[in-house]
Amino acid sequence: MNMPTQGLPHYRKLYEILRKQITDGVFVEGDILPSENELCTIHKLTRPTVRHALDTLVNEGFIRKHHGKGSIVHKLPKGIGILSIAGTTSALGKLNLRSEILVKPIVKPWNDPFMFKLSETEINSGCIYMERIRYYNDKPIFYDINFIPNINMPRFTSRIFENRSLFDILRKNYQIEIKGGEQKIRAIEANITIAQHLSVKVGHPILHLERKFDTNRPGFFIYSSIYCNTKEQAVFGIF
Amino acid sequence: MNMPTQGLPHYRKLYEILRKQITDGVFVEGDILPSENELCTIHKLTRPTVRHALDTLVNEGFIRKHHGKGSIVHKLPKGIGILSIAGTTSALGKLNLRSEILVKPIVKPWNDPFMFKLSETEINSGCIYMERIRYYNDKPIFYDINFIPNINMPRFTSRIFENRSLFDILRKNYQIEIKGGEQKIRAIEANITIAQHLSVKVGHPILHLERKFDTNRPGFFIYSSIYCNTKEQAVFGIF
């Protein structure tokens, strides 16, 4: 479970330490972190490095900084943090999240029309397609359809996905890291397929996210179409 | 229209310059910005300062950086960038956005229950309430209800809001800057009120955003409940 910090840059190690202290409750909402100079002394780092770590925490919403006062721990997200990238705020509700493969990865041509504009290379190589349902507290909340360009992805369709994060597999087996992305959000009515998968009536309002993920491979993007039942659980995000 | 850059820190000035060049089309998607060292020479700055400016552009989704290659201009948001804070990506569709006051600012007690947890101070001071409709291409897209704590906000209810951004007034008249925030997102069915304001049928799926904005005043937050008709226009965001 713990992230190995060896090999990581110093600022990243400090970030992981502080992040864990916040998520573990060592620091709670409203607490003031040790000052930058104190962190310098404790971890034998210089202020720019410490500030780099704190800046990362600010960007991910764990803390807010106030000029002249200090770094104040921010309220932790209560809902499901799908609006942020995996491994950050979304990890918080992980214990109650279970995923189930609906359609195992298969190689297919891209849908036409597709939700985002595709490059020639992407179109020509086809995509790896998979469907998944994610349960939160044993209720189906997310029904997502994923599209991965079939470029240099050996043996992908035969890998075992149950209980493993898609992004984890991409990182460990293919050295693909998610760097960010963009998304389009709509409210739609559930059609028959969505209704069945999410256990709602046809016509039920559904949150629809269309996402495009940037990776460390230039020109290589991952696409997801996610349908959420937000009846009981809202989707949460910081900005 | 132009932002005065005098008085701003150097990194911010460079940020504004590059941001404008991107939004004006001097640099288009896929273009590589001048290297950090070139920007240093051009603007007579050092690399940490230049990097500070570039980091800000990265955080707001204008560029992506690739180790060893350079800073690549990212695709500009096409939809309505309400997921980011005002003045950044949201400014792009501004020309087609028109707002109309539905309920002029009035002092009221807070709704009970309220969408976010309120502090004692907030509850005791009451709130300034206002409703607004925003049109995109002359169609009503957003119906938003805003709550501002009635703490040290003299003459707020008598100010003129037409065609002026709420955040602009807060900044210019009360020195309140929005620093970020959090939001909850749901898909709901339009009730009679929402249906009327957004010109849709009752039961139409509506995107509901509940937002809490952080400001530079510690403990001072602004709250908005926003209903969006996403039938034709999706809401856009980067992450």
Next chain:
DNA sequence: ACATTTAACTTGTATATACAAGTTATTGAA
């Protein structure tokens, strides 16, 4: 002509230092 090595770029990380500006606690005068 081709493949390999090298050099010249690029961004990433890190240190050391200095001063500005906002906040809080202390000190001192009335």
Next chain:
DNA sequence: TTCAATAACTTGTATATACAAGTTAAATGT
């Protein structure tokens, strides 16, 4: 006691420098 000035914090901005690591283009060898 009360208020104002001061000192001692805090984070914000900025410079100067160095090396690591990824990428690309040029030079070199076969």
